[in-house]
């Protein structure tokens with residue numbers, strides 16, 4: 001087993017044409033590629049920061065609204081500035097990028113531009129061939145780059161089955177000031193938006209604090225993965241935030257085989273907060289067995305069905321904090337009452353909070369942030 005090809009894709013600033021890249025992403029993942037998708041309307045600086053943290057082999061940019069000659073050149077320039085020129089740049093843009101533009105762009109350091117009419121199969125094959133072999137790495141100078149490469153080493157060693165599956169040697173008491181927070185819950189409950197809002201508050205409340213996020217998305221069975229949490233995390237595009245997206249790579253239960261070791265590395269790397277987010281989980285999931293995690297948060301959607309369903313959700317017995325997100329929905333009050341009653345049977349001290357993560361300055365999210373910072 002070798003490690004999958006890993007790339008990052010994005011659409012530039014002031015450009016909302018994302019349907020092409022959405023289609024191309026899906027074709028890539030069907031052919032074994034792990035795609036970190038940053039979304040549309042993205043600054044060159046955000047793209048470069050994400051590419052370095054995610055330690056991808058290349059950046060694919062889809063550009064339709066013009067300015068592509070300058071934008072691609074800026075991405076290449078910033079990669080060089082951070083000593084990351086081994087990360088290659090390629091892309092496309094239908095009827096907008098001309099052949100003359102392509103020649104200038106290639107002179108500026110862009111690998112390749114794909115034009116209208118190229119089949120998805122041809123593009124996928126080219127990406128696998130071009131970025132599928134180990135590249136010559138530039139010297140990792142910045143702290144982000146060094147950390148990113150260590151995380152890749154851990155992931156690769158699991159992919160190559162070199163690493164024995166053992167528990168991490170890191171001990172909770174050795175982590176000092178670092179606070180490790182685990183977020184889980186069913187798909188669609190709003191975990192990623194909620195985490196992004198928590199990060200916003202942590203950065204505002206503690207002007208020197210740094211945050212690491214370890215975010216998980218499912219691997220398609222026997223294929224690649226669409227690692228799309230960055231596309232939702234707008235506030236987390238910040239120099240004080242280190243984010244890494246991980247694919248589950250065949251492991252059930254919400255995390256990846258390499259998660260514990262990666263979490264231990266992040267927790268020992270001097271961040272003030274380390275946040276770990278699972279994939280959308282099912283009723284039986286107990287993803288946080290790690291002793292490194294200080295507090296666990298279960299994020300629920302009010303639409304979980306009949307009250308009886310609550311009896312089957314194992315994390316309702318284990319979570320330190322239960323959040324009913326989307327509490328502006330009609331059923332939210334009933335859901336909060338039913339969950340409160342379910343938690344009454346628990347012997348542990350658990351907190352229940354209602355939030356609307358998508359709402360600007362939501363009081364519930366403020367309260368959740370208070371709780372997460374409380375024991376620091």
Ligand code: B12
Pocket residue numbers: 009014015016017018019020021023024060061062063064065066090091092093094095096114115116117118119120123
């Ligand atoms: C669909 C479309 C829209 C949709 C977008 C939906 C969406 N969510 O993406 C809608 C209707 C919303 C839209 C809106 C607008 N659009 Co429009 N749109 C198009 C259109 C018709 C097709 C683009 C497309 O998705 N094609 C499908 C893809 C799969 O095919 P393709 O483009 O041929 O791509 C190939 C390669 O380039 C490559 N590729 C593309 N990207 C990437 C990335 C990677 C990594 C790789 C490997 C390959 C690759 O893959 C394909 C291989 O065959 C183009 C016209 C055109 N022919 O390009 C105009 C076009 C891009 N739009 C245009 C404009 C002006 C607009 C608006 C500003 C209009 C307005 N006044 O409101 C808005 C802006 C929206 C915004 N927020 O940015 C102009 C841009 C002109 C310019 N650059 O000077 C164009 C060129 C139309 C025109 N001739 O005037 N648009």
